[in-house]
Amino acid sequence: MTWLDLPEDSVFGLANLPYGVFSRPGQEPRVGIAVGSSVLDVGTLAEAAGAAFAPVLWGPSLNPFLAAGRETWSLVREKVTEWLSDEAHRDLVTPHLVPLAEVQLHLPFEVADYVDFYSNEHHAVNAGTIFRLADDATDALTPNWKHLPIGYHGRAGTVVVSGTPIVRPSGQRKPRNEEKPTYGPSLRLDIEAEVGFVVGTPSKLGEQVGVGAFEDHVFGVCLVNDWSARDIQAWEYQPLGPFLGKSFATSVSPWIVPLEALQHARVAPPPQDPEPLPYLLGDTHWGLDLGMEIRVNGHVVSRPPFATQYWTAAQQLAHLTVNGASLRTGDLYASGTVSGPEKDQRGSLLELSWGGREPFDLPDGSQRTFLEDGDEVIITATAPGPDGARIGFGEVAGRVVPAVTEEK
Numbered sequence: 001m002t003w004l005d006l007p008e009d010s011v012f013g014l015a016n017l018p019y020g021v022f023s024r025p026g027q028e029p030r031v032g033i034a035v036g037s038s039v040l041d042v043g044t045l046a047e048a049a050g051a052a053f054a055p056v057l058w059g060p061s062l063n064p065f066l067a068a069g070r071e072t073w074s075l076v077r078e079k080v081t082e083w084l085s086d087e088a089h090r091d092l093v094t095p096h097l098v099p100l101a102e103v104q105l106h107l108p109f110e111v112a113d114y115v116d117f118y119s120n121e122h123h124a125v126n127a128g129t130i131f132r133l134a135d136d137a138t139d140a141l142t143p144n145w146k147h148l149p150i151g152y153h154g155r156a157g158t159v160v161v162s163g164t165p166i167v168r169p170s171g172q173r174k175p176r177n178e179e180k181p182t183y184g185p186s187l188r189l190d191i192e193a194e195v196g197f198v199v200g201t202p203s204k205l206g207e208q209v210g211v212g213a214f215e216d217h218v219f220g221v222c223l224v225n226d227w228s229a230r231d232i233q234a235w236e237y238q239p240l241g242p243f244l245g246k247s248f249a250t251s252v253s254p255w256i257v258p259l260e261a262l263q264h265a266r267v268a269p270p271p272q273d274p275e276p277l278p279y280l281l282g283d284t285h286w287g288l289d290l291g292m293e294i295r296v297n298g299h300v301v302s303r304p305p306f307a308t309q310y311w312t313a314a315q316q317l318a319h320l321t322v323n324g325a326s327l328r329t330g331d332l333y334a335s336g337t338v339s340g341p342e343k344d345q346r347g348s349l350l351e352l353s354w355g356g357r358e359p360f361d362l363p364d365g366s367q368r369t370f371l372e373d374g375d376e377v378i379i380t381a382t383a384p385g386p387d388g389a390r391i392g393f394g395e396v397a398g399r400v401v402p403a404v405t406e407e408k
C-alpha cells in the first residue's frame with residue numbers, strides 16, 4: 001500500500017525502488033530512487049527526516065551507499081518503503097519527489113573494474129559456430145566452457161550511461177578472403193544484450209568470495225549493452241581475447257535494481273553437466289527470470305530470456321575471485337550476451353544475421369545485418385515481483401553516430 005498516486009501496473013512500484021543519480025537543470029547530480037513517474041530525492045529526504053544513514057546518499061554517485069554494505073542497503077530500503085507507505089509521512093516526503101520528466105539521469109556509480117562473462121550457452125554455441133566452425137574448430141563450445149565461466153577484463157573508463165551517443169569505432173579489420181588488414185570505421189558494429197551486476201562491498205586481496213557470499217558483496221542489477229565491432233574483434237581476438245573491438249563503449253541503464261527487489265524473480269539455474277569443481281558449487285545461488293527486449297529504431301527484433309543462463313552470477317563472482325583477486329566498490333560484471341534457443345531470442349545482431357549472411361527485416365521495410373549510422377538500439381527488461389507486480393529495469397539506449405576518423 002502507498003499514499004502515492006501510482007498506477008497498479010507501474011514497473012517502478014514500491015516492490016522495486018531502484019537507485020540512480022539524477023540532476024535538475026543547473027543543479028549538481030545526486031542520488032535518487034525511481035518511484036512511479038518520479039524520482040525520490042532520497043538524500044535530502046533522509047536529511048530532513050534526521051536519518052543517520054543520510055550522508056551515504058549525498059554524493060554525485062552511488063559509491064558511498066554501495067560501500068556502506070548489506071545492512072545499510074536493507075535499512076534504507078525499509079525506511080524508504082515506510083516513508084512511501086505510511087500516510088503519516090506524506091507531508092515530509094512530497095517536497096522530495098521530482099518528476100522524472102524534469103531530470104537528467106547520470107552514470108549511477110563510478111565504475112571500478114569491469115568484467116564481461118560469456119555464460120549463455122545459446123550465445124556461446126552461436127558465436128562459436130559463426131566465428132570458429134567456419135575455420136578449423138571442431139566444437140562450437142571451447143573445451144573449458146562447461147568447466148568455468150569464461151570472461152575477460154574490459155575497460156571501466158568507457159562504461160557510459162544510457163543515452164550517450166555511440167561513435168562508430170575505427171580500427172584494423174581483415175576479412176577472411178583478404179590478404180592484408182586495412183584501417184577504417186567498423187563495418188560490423190553490433191550490440192550485446194546483457195545483465196550487469198554491481199559490487200558494493202569490497203573484498204581483500206588474496207581472499208576468495210565464495211558462491212554463498214554473493215549477496216554480501218553484490219548490491220544490484222542493471223542492463224548492459226556491450227557494443228561490439230565484429231570485424232575489429234574477429235581480427236584481433238586470438239589468442240588474448242577481446243580488446244579494441246569492445247573497449248570503445250559499454251552502455252548501462254541508469255537504474256540499479258537492488259537484489260532485494262528480485263526475490264520473486266529467482267529461478268533454479270539449469271542443470272550443469274559435468275558437475276563443476278567444488279568452488280563453483282553451492283545451494284544458495286540462483287538464476288533470474290528477466291524478460292529482455294531489444295528494439296532497433298523502435299522495432300522489437302528480439303526477446304532474450306535471462307532465466308536459462310548457464311552460469312549464475314554467484315558462480316561468476318566466485319570464479320572472478322578464486323585466484324584471490326580483490327573486489328572494489330563499483331566493480332561491474334556483465335552476464336555475457338543473453339540469447340534464447342529461438343531465432344527471435346538472440347541477443348546480438350551477429351546471431352540475428354548469422355554472421356552477416358542472413359539480413360533480417362525491420363518492419364519499416366529496411367534490412368539489417370549490422371548497425372548503420374543513426375540507428376538507435378534500446379534494451380529493456382522486466383522481472384516478476386510480489387503479488388503479480390512487475391519490476392522494471394528502465395532501459396539502456398544508444399544511437400550510433402558516424403566515425404570521427406577518416407579512412408587512412
Ligand SMILES: O=C(O)/C=C/C(=O)CC(=O)CC(=O)O
Pocket residue numbers: 116117118119120123124127128131192194226228242335336337
Ligand atoms: O565467441 C567469441 O569469440 C566471442 C564472443 C563474444 O563476442 C561475446 C562476448 O563478449 C562475451 C559475451 O557477451 O557473451
Ligand SMILES: [Ca+2]
Pocket residue numbers: 116117192194226336337
Ligand atoms: Ca559481451
Ligand SMILES: [Mg+2]
Pocket residue numbers: 154225226227228246247248249250
Ligand atoms: Mg563493451
